[in-house]
Amino acid sequence: MTKANREKILAGLEELYPEAKAELVFSNPYEMLVATILSAQCTDKQVNKVTPAVFAQYPDATAMAAAAEEELYPMVKSCGFRSKAGNIIAACRIIRDEHGGEVPHTMEELTALPGVGRKTANVVLFNAFGIPAFAVDTHVFRVSNRLGLCKADTVEETERQMTRLIPREKWGQAHHWLIWHGRRVCKAQRPLCAECGLKEWCEYARNKKPASEE
Numbered sequence: 349m350t351k352a353n354r355e356k357i358l359a360g361l362e363e364l365y366p367e368a369k370a371e372l373v374f375s376n377p378y379e380m381l382v383a384t385i386l387s388a389q390c391t392d393k394q395v396n397k398v399t400p401a402v403f404a405q406y407p408d409a410t411a412m413a414a415a416a417e418e419e420l421y422p423m424v425k426s427c428g429f430r431s432k433a434g435n436i437i438a439a440c441r442i443i444r445d446e447h448g449g450e451v452p453h454t455m456e457e458l459t460a461l462p463g464v465g466r467k468t469a470n471v472v473l474f475n476a477f478g479i480p481a482f483a484v485d486t487h488v489f490r491v492s493n494r495l496g497l498c499k500a501d502t503v504e505e506t507e508r509q510m511t512r513l514i515p516r517e518k519w520g521q522a523h524h525w526l527i528w529h530g531r532r533v534c535k536a537q538r539p540l541c542a543e544c545g546l547k548e549w550c551e552y553a554r555n556k557k558p559a560s561e562e
């Protein structure tokens with residue numbers, strides 16, 4: 349892909365989604381961390397349904413550190429895996445014991461917490477602390493590769509290539525642009541290429557002519 353095309357796509361995404369932001373509801377780093385752990389393989393909408401009661405009962409990491417898994421799990425069961433409840437409590441115990449009750453804000457410290465991988469850490473770094481970070485989830489991976497912005501087989505390689513391509517100050521926003529585009533237009537099973545504002549420059553649309561355009 350030419351540099352000019354990449355620039356058109358990035359400018360197009362920014363124009364399409366100027367208001368793109370996290371769809372998880374949170375008001376501080378602790379809430380962002382808990383919501384992001386719960387959101388793995390679950391919709392943000394479902395997470396937003398359960399978190400108000402969770403945050404009311406456990407308002408900070410120190411309160412959560414004292415929770416029992418048998419109490420928390422029923423509250424978050426609809427977000428999947430039991431291990432999420434255990435990881436949240438274990439992470440908050442480390443936050444209480446090693447970070448004075450405050451969620452840390454480095455990649456190294458965040459990924460040392462149970463249930464926190466690189467993607468979750470990047471989401472927390474940008475959304476909770478405003479630190480430039482580019483998280484690659486399933487939407488970001490799919491859309492970045494379909495567009496031809498990168499050519500990567502793994503999320504790690506996608507992150508490496510995309511962070512070389514996008515100016516550092518736009519990493520966090522670009523992550524949201526790609527998620528919003530993936531959820532609304534460039535859907536996994538059936539991308540809506542005919543109505544996509546990026547089809548002129550998109551490699552997938554050019555090479556594969558998806559069914560929606562036939």
Ligand code: SF4
Pocket residue numbers: 494495533534535539540541542544545546547550551552553
């Ligand atoms: S043209 Fe199609 S494949 Fe390309 S970004 Fe748009 S919806 Fe996705």
